[in-house]
Amino acid sequence: MAQVLEIRWHGRGGQGAKTAAILLGEAAASVGKYIQAFPEYGPERMGAPVLAFNRISDEPVRVHCHVANPRIVVVLDPTLIGKNDVTSGVPEDGVYLVNTNLTPAEMRAKLKVKGGKVYTVDATQISIDTIGRAIPNTPMMGALIRATGLMTLEEFIADTRHKLEMKFRSKPEVIEGNIKAIERAYQEVQSE
Amino acid sequence: MSKRVAITGNEAVAQAMRQINPDVVAAYPITPQTEIVQIFSTFVADGDVDTEFVTVESEHSAMSATIGASAAGARAMTATSSQGLALMWEMLYIAAGLRLPIVAPVVNRALSAPINIHCDHSDTMGARDSGWIQLYSENAQEAYDNLIQAVRIAEHADVQLPVMVCMDGFIVSHGMENAELLDDDVVRSFIGQRTPKHSLLDVDRPATFGALDFADWYFEHRRQLAEAQTHVKGVVLDVAKEFAKVSGRSYDLFEAYRLDDAELAVVVLNSAAGTAKEVVDDLRDKGMKAGLLKIRLFRPFPHEEIVAALAGKKAIAVLDRADGLSTMGGPVFVDVRSAMYDAPGPKMVNYIYGLGGRDIDTEQIAGVYWDLARIAETGKVTSPVTYLGVRE
Known part of the structure; x- marks a missing residue:
């Protein structure tokens, strides 16, 4: 099987987990990667735990089953930890990226994982500062680009700016706020 | 030249419908098909297509309006899923029996009960003996390619049958993956114009559609419907061969x-x-x-x-x-x-x-x-x- 990077996003309805997976997929596709981006569709309620997934590869992605063993887990809402098993199916060397004001070492203790890598970033605070509301998905993508080296920050911002411009034509401040959020999270993400 | 994009199955199918630019689309929303027609309706509103878009009160009416339009000589399409296809049931047989080359994407979804919006093939499998041609699609690329080829297959003089293009609900319809879309003019010249042999609006050569047909001729007409099915394979392969020339992608049975x-x-x-x-x-x-x-x-x-x-x-x-x-x-x-x-x-x-x-x-x-x-x-x-x- 071709090397496929699998990512699982944990969030709550309204935090933009699905949008993040889609934007990441589109950005990866824009630099020539083969991708999948899809949420798990359940009853859609604001605040309920939601999952979204990415597959990213240099070869066409053919499988159409769920992502069971993601190498990367992104947690948009740290209150999910302990309630939902965010570590489920993750290999020993798995990578965790968590939206929290805790340090990676503190978060590792909460996650109860031994191997792999833990990254943290306070994406909620960053989004309040830059966008004006708690919407952690775009800063988390900036942190993820840094943690994975999937593509350069410039490549990612170019594609995401284009997508945001299509969506928020009448609200340029939203576009700039999101771009700033991505850049700040890229800078501020902490590793061990 | 075609370009590779990140796209969901529903988006890819809606883009194919825009490029096909049907004369008439009549549809009713149902998960997970809704997006197709929703996106298509923005093409109608923006003037990207010349389609007469008919919003109807049910799938039964959607198929009825599509049948009427197709019999009138129009290139007519609809789209549905699950219960929607089930509600079209009696009209499906009429579309095939009248030999109308309607093309319809169907996003596969389970049938009730219990109620469920997710993928299985109960809906289209229930329609397998209706006389419709059925093409199945592994991914967004195939759904897109199949829909474009379906127009040529349906309208072929030796076929004249409706075609269902099936793809998996949510897994493909809502999942984003890569697909290569053709240029608009490539699609338009590939599908050409519909030139029906008979149509309701051809006043110089009047024809009746759906006339009463008792024991004297019904059997012969159904026999012809069965005969038409035997032509489908060859036409599917011919259309695939031509499609490979414009797309570089090959298809078979x-x-x-x-x-x-x-x-x-x-x-x-x-x-x-x-x-x-x-x-x-x-x-x-x-x-x-x-x-x-x-x-x-x-x-x-x-x-x-x-x-x-x-x-x-x-x-x-x-x-x-x-x-x-x-x-x-x-x-x-x-x-x-x-x-x-x-x-x-x-x-x-x-x-x-x-x-x-x-x-x-x-x-x-x-x-x-x-x-x-x-x-x-x-x-x-x-x-x-x-x-x-x-x-x-």
Whole structure:
């Protein structure tokens, strides 16, 4: 099987987990990667735990089953930890990226994982500062680009700016706020 | 030139509909199809298409309006899923019986009860004997390509039949993946104009559609409908050949994946075929002679070609994402096994999987191949029909 990077996003309805997976997929596709981006569709309620997934590869992605063993887990809402098993199916060397004001070492203790890598970033605070509301998905993508080296920050911002411009034509401040959020999270993400 | 984009199945199908630019679209929303028509309606509002867009009060009316438009000589389309297709039921037979070349994407979704919005093939399998041609699609790319080819197949003078283009609900319809879209002018010149031999609006050569037809002629007309089905295979292959010239992508009646020298074969359609290909590669690396047959044209059923491709295999498993509830297996199994009756006999088993969106993964499909290996070795089938991935 071709090397496929699998990512699982944990969030709550309204935090933009699905949008993040889609934007990441589109950005990866824009630099020539083969991708999948899809949420798990359940009853859609604001605040309920939601999952979204990415597959990213240099070869066409053919499988159409769920992502069971993601190498990367992104947690948009740290209150999910302990309630939902965010570590489920993750290999020993798995990578965790968590939206929290805790340090990676503190978060590792909460996650109860031994191997792999833990990254943290306070994406909620960053989004309040830059966008004006708690919407952690775009800063988390900036942190993820840094943690994975999937593509350069410039490549990612170019594609995401284009997508945001299509969506928020009448609200340029939203576009700039999101771009700033991505850049700040890229800078501020902490590793061990 | 075509370009590779990140796109969902619904978006890809909506783009194909924009490029086809049908004269009439009549549709009613239903999950997971809604997006197709919703996106298409923005093309109508923005003036990107010349389509007369008819919002109707039900799927029964959607199919009725599409039938009326097609009989009038228009290139007419609709789209639906699940209960919507079920509500079109009586009109489906009329579309086929009137020999109307309607093209309809159908996003596969389970039927109630219990209520469920996720993927299985119960909806289109229920329509398999309606006289519609059915093309199945593994991914967004195939759904897009099949829809464009469907216009040519439906309208071909020797066919004149409606075509359903099926893709898996949510898994493909809402999942984003890569696909290459053709340029608008390439699609437009590929599909050309519809030139119906008879139509309601052709006042110089008046014709009646749907007239009363009793014991004197009904049988002959139904016989002609059956005869038309025999022309479909050849036309599907001809259209595929031409499509390959403009797209670089080749299509057949089915895809034989590492099947030629395989001893153990799985037959499947739609998105699970992609997952199964990964399993085949993996098992080949382990030394198993595994192969896959992915059906594209399910109606009419290309039985001679399928038998030729499967003859001589030691054991075959047919995977059905719908249950026939006959106690003898799912609809694809019943057809494949019936077709294989006259072929030198591989052992055949059936697996019903994935109902209501239940995930099917590589491990489960690998398990099917290991079952086949055991059957091939012992020559014994202990369970002809197995429910895969269900709590018993």
